[in-house]
Amino acid sequence: xxxxxxxxxxxxxxxxxxxxxxxxxxxxxxxxxxxxxxxxxxxxxxxxxxxxxxxxxxxxxxxxxxxxxxxxxxxxxxxxxxxxxxxxxxxxxxxxxxxxxxxxxxxxxxxxxxxxxxxxxx
Numbered sequence: 001x002x003x004x005x006x007x008x009x010x011x012x013x014x015x016x017x018x019x020x021x022x023x024x025x026x027x028x029x030x031x032x033x034x035x036x037x038x039x040x041x042x043x044x045x046x047x048x049x050x051x052x053x054x055x056x057x058x059x060x061x062x063x064x065x066x067x068x069x070x071x072x073x074x075x076x077x078x079x080x081x082x083x084x085x086x087x088x089x090x091x092x093x094x095x096x097x098x099x100x101x102x103x104x105x106x107x108x109x110x111x112x113x114x115x116x117x118x119x120x121x122x
Contacts, residue, residue, distance in 0.1 A: 003073070003097075005052060005121045007034045012048050012099070013118040014109050021118065022109055024048055028121060039066065039100055048101040050119060056091035057098050059083045065103035069111050070095035076116045080106060 005028045013021035025047030029035045035051045040061050051057065057068055062085045070079045070092040078094050082103050099111070111117070 003052065003075075003119075005030050005050070005119060007031050008122065010050070010119055010121040012050070013120065014111055015116045015118060016110055024109055026050055026119065028052070028119070039064075045100070045102045048099050048105075050097060050099055052097040054098040055093070055095040056089050057083070057100065058088045059085045060088075062086075067099075067101050067103050067106040067111075069099040069106055071097040071099065071117065074116070075118060077111055077113050080111060080113060 007030050008028055010026040010028045012024040012026040015021045027049045029038060029049055029051050035054060039045060039049055043063055065082060065084045068081045068083055068089060069077050072078050072094045073096045079092055083089060
């Protein structure tokens with residue numbers, strides 16, 4: 001199933017062990033322009049950013065290290081990496097969407113390989 005969301009605010013729900021999920025503030029970047037801009041030039045991130053469609057990212061011109069989670073078409077995490085500024089991430093063949101957040105926060109949210117997430121656009 002192909003998922004499409006509009007650019008703008010939303011909520012990321014990290015689906016845990018039947019607890020209803022952890023809600024995280026989300027910024028959705030679905031247009032080419034929004035995906036290209038991404039987190040460039042920011043000093044911090046409130047929550048996470050979803051790039052869709054995407055299967056790789058770079059951190060050139062970024063000021064902060066970020067956590068990157070690659071999601072498949074079912075919104076299941078297939079890989080999680082921490083990237084310092086000035087790096088080029090390898091494309092993930094199964095990835096259809098990419099989540100970005102400040103380095104270190106995804107582990108606290110429970111985002112790990114095999115975990116499913118949900119995206120709710122506002």
